Amino acid sequence: MTSDRQAELDALFDRLFNGFQRPILNYLYRLLGDRDRAEEVAQDVFVKAYRALPRLDADANHRAWLYRIATNAAYDQLRRRKVIQWLPMGDRERTVAGSGSPEAALGERQAVQQALEQLPPKYRTALILFCVQGYSTQEIGEMLGISVGAVKTRLYRAREMFRESFGEDI
Amino acid sequence: MRCEEICQQLAIYRELPPGERADVDRHLDRCPVCLAAKERYQAQDQILAALEEIAPSREWAAQVLDQTVRRPSRAPLRWGWARALAMVVAALVILTLGTFGASAQALPGGGLYPVKRALERARLNLTRDEARRLEYMQELAERRRQEVRAVVEGDRSAEVQFQGELESSHDSFWIVDGIEVEVGAQAIELGPSLVGQVVSIMAQVEEGHIRASDIRVQQVPGPTPTASSAVPTATPTAAPVTATARPTSTAMPTATQTSSPYPSPTATATPRIYLALTTPDAHATRVHELRQTVWAAVRLPTPTPPPQVTPWPTGELPALPDVLPTWWPTGVPWPTDWPALAGTVSAEMQTRIAEYADQMGWHNWPQAGGTPHPWPSMPAIVVPTGLPDLPIPPIQPPSGESPWPSWPGGGEDDEEGGGWPGP
Numbered sequence: 001m002t003s004d005r006q007a008e009l010d011a012l013f014d015r016l017f018n019g020f021q022r023p024i025l026n027y028l029y030r031l032l033g034d035r036d037r038a039e040e041v042a043q044d045v046f047v048k049a050y051r052a053l054p055r056l057d058a059d060a061n062h063r064a065w066l067y068r069i070a071t072n073a074a075y076d077q078l079r080r081r082k083v084i085q086w087l088p089m090g091d092r093e094r095t096v097a098g099s100g101s102p103e104a105a106l107g108e109r110q111a112v113q114q115a116l117e118q119l120p121p122k123y124r125t126a127l128i129l130f131c132v133q134g135y136s137t138q139e140i141g142e143m144l145g146i147s148v149g150a151v152k153t154r155l156y157r158a159r160e161m162f163r164e165s166f167g168e169d170i
Numbered sequence: 171m172r173c174e175e176i177c178q179q180l181a182i183y184r185e186l187p188p189g190e191r192a193d194v195d196r197h198l199d200r201c202p203v204c205l206a207a208k209e210r211y212q213a214q215d216q217i218l219a220a221l222e223e224i225a226p227s228r229e230w231a232a233q234v235l236d237q238t239v240r241r242p243s244r245a246p247l248r249w250g251w252a253r254a255l256a257m258v259v260a261a262l263v264i265l266t267l268g269t270f271g272a273s274a275q276a277l278p279g280g281g282l283y284p285v286k287r288a289l290e291r292a293r294l295n296l297t298r299d300e301a302r303r304l305e306y307m308q309e310l311a312e313r314r315r316q317e318v319r320a321v322v323e324g325d326r327s328a329e330v331q332f333q334g335e336l337e338s339s340h341d342s343f344w345i346v347d348g349i350e351v352e353v354g355a356q357a358i359e360l361g362p363s364l365v366g367q368v369v370s371i372m373a374q375v376e377e378g379h380i381r382a383s384d385i386r387v388q389q390v391p392g393p394t395p396t397a398s399s400a401v402p403t404a405t406p407t408a409a410p411v412t413a414t415a416r417p418t419s420t421a422m423p424t425a426t427q428t429s430s431p432y433p434s435p436t437a438t439a440t441p442r443i444y445l446a447l448t449t450p451d452a453h454a455t456r457v458h459e460l461r462q463t464v465w466a467a468v469r470l471p472t473p474t475p476p477p478q479v480t481p482w483p484t485g486e487l488p489a490l491p492d493v494l495p496t497w498w499p500t501g502v503p504w505p506t507d508w509p510a511l512a513g514t515v516s517a518e519m520q521t522r523i524a525e526y527a528d529q530m531g532w533h534n535w536p537q538a539g540g541t542p543h544p545w546p547s548m549p550a551i552v553v554p555t556g557l558p559d560l561p562i563p564p565i566q567p568p569s570g571e572s573p574w575p576s577w578p579g580g581g582e583d584d585e586e587g588g589g590w591p592g593p
Contacts, residue, residue, distance in 0.1 A: 010239045013238060013239055014239060017231075017234065017235070017238075021226045021231060021234070022223070022225065022226055025224065025226050026223050026224060029224055030221070035224060038224075039226075039227075039230050040295075042226075042230075042234075043230065043233060043234050043237070046234045046238065047234070047237050047238060050237075050238040050239070080300070108217070109220075109221060109222060112217055112218065112221060113221070127218070128218075130182070131214065131215050131218035131219060132218050132219065132221055134219075136185055137182055137185060152178055152181065152182055153178070155181040155182055156177060156178040156181040159181050159210075159211055159214055162214060163210060163214070
């Protein structure tokens with residue numbers, strides 16, 4: 001590979017990394033439920049992406065491609081380490097301090113994360129990409145390699161499962 | 171459109187084209203069920219969108235770039251430079267091997283301790299076989315505990331992290347795999363319900379005391395949908411987390427969040443407790459109990475507790491008044507031991523006895539709510555035969571549920587008559 005070509009790829013990777021390090025890390029964090037694991041997997045994702053960059057088509061959808069790598073890496077992690085999962089609970093004395101307090105907000109966020117982690121990975125993925133990261137069903141379909149109709153179905157089921165696991169009428 | 175189709179549309183309501191959205195809205199005008207679904211989904215959108223983001227740390231970003239764009243150049247070297255480089259590399263290898271060797275004995279707080287942990291993490295990541303991985307994780311867990319003991323015995327100060335089985339909970343401390351850990355009020359309160367569980371402790375060791383700043387208990391979830399292996403049934407102690415794991419860092423209320431997700435032990439007055447659940451299939455009751463605790467912690471409505479089972483009363487029955495009920499079998503002695511009747515009385519007889527006890531105001535019978543009163547000691551009474559039948563006042567059925575505990579064996583299986591044993 002010529003040095004010019006390498007410089008182009010490095011510049012492209014820099015742009016991708018700067019633009020997607022935060023969303024990819026947060027996506028994996030919501031999927032895996034643990035920051036350490038999310039950082040490990042995100043690091044692997046970008047290293048794999050860097051190595052695969054020379055083979056990528058010039059007109060490829062880089063975002064979808066990165067998310068596809070991240071999703072597959074997350075699924076591998078979930079399969080491999082399915083024995084362990086943290087279930088955080090906030091300080092009880094603080095959370096009863098009153099609604100709107102930071103402690104109550106922390107407890108609710110933890111409850112939401114817990115409810116997310118109860119969902120099967122493929123439904124969790126769709127819900128996170130749509131509701132947390134704000135992507136459209138078309139974009140999600142490209143990321144996950146499925147049709148828009150399949151995305152809609154997963155979202156509907158994910159919402160119903162989330163409602164059951166969250167425990168309130170939400 | 172049917173309601174299920176509408177709900178599927180509602181799941182992606184924000185991106186519906188105007189025409190479809192109008193159709194859905196018209197349906198919502200006349201369907202309160204679907205309208206409620208829409209409101210639920212909107213609430214879900216709000217709470218999910220409010221999830222706090224984590225920011226990539228500079229160290230993490232640097233690690234990624236070091237492995238990608240900043241990797242060493244592949245340009246060919248001249249022989250002179252190659253020789254010099256080879257010597258430098260050899261020196262580094264020798265130094266590294268020496269460092270790695272020395273790091274094996276490093277303790278928390280020591281300069282080489284991060285090297286030791288990094289080597290352990292690398293070995294764990296390279297171990298693909300699941301059984302060996304679990305074995306190594308258990309070895310690491312035991313190594314962490316030995317380090318804690320060494321730090322305490324050496325009267326050193328350090329931040330430690332270890333996990334083990336909660337053996338006992340006391341007024342101000344826990345015993346975790348033989349290690350005494352000072353814990354806060356919430357841990358003391360929950361301690362008895364967590365005995366036997368594997369807990370992960372982050373603590374500060376000072377002057378021989380171990381003070382917990384972060385306590386977690388493990389959860390073992392069910393399988394992922396694509397997993398081909400069986401549902402994991404291992405107890406929490408069989409699959410400990412790696413010693414390098416850190417807790418989720420959603421809004422840790424400390425000023426050091428950007429440098430370390432763990433709160434500083436001195437900054438947190440009360441240890442944070444993270445609760446774990448065993449597999450729901452294996453311990454459904456435990457899940458129910460712990461879920462109540464979680465709901466209470468996050469101020470969600472407490473689910474209805476499982477119904478209380480009234481314990482079976484023991485002891486002798488109270489003395490009868492002057493007459494027996496007319497339905498009492500002739501020649502049958504009045505029982506003196508209530509449990510002896512279990513399984514021998516029909517449902518009809520059980521109901522009659524309950525009504526009679528209520529009529530007679532026998533307050534020593536078990537009341538609704540399940541707390542039995544102590545039975546009085548009464549002499550055995552032999553019922554004479556030939557007593558005249560006297561009118562019995564109208565019997566009011568007991569209100570609410572029957573105060574009687576359930577009969578072992580049930581009164582409905584009255585295949586053998588279910589009556590009293592013969593004299």
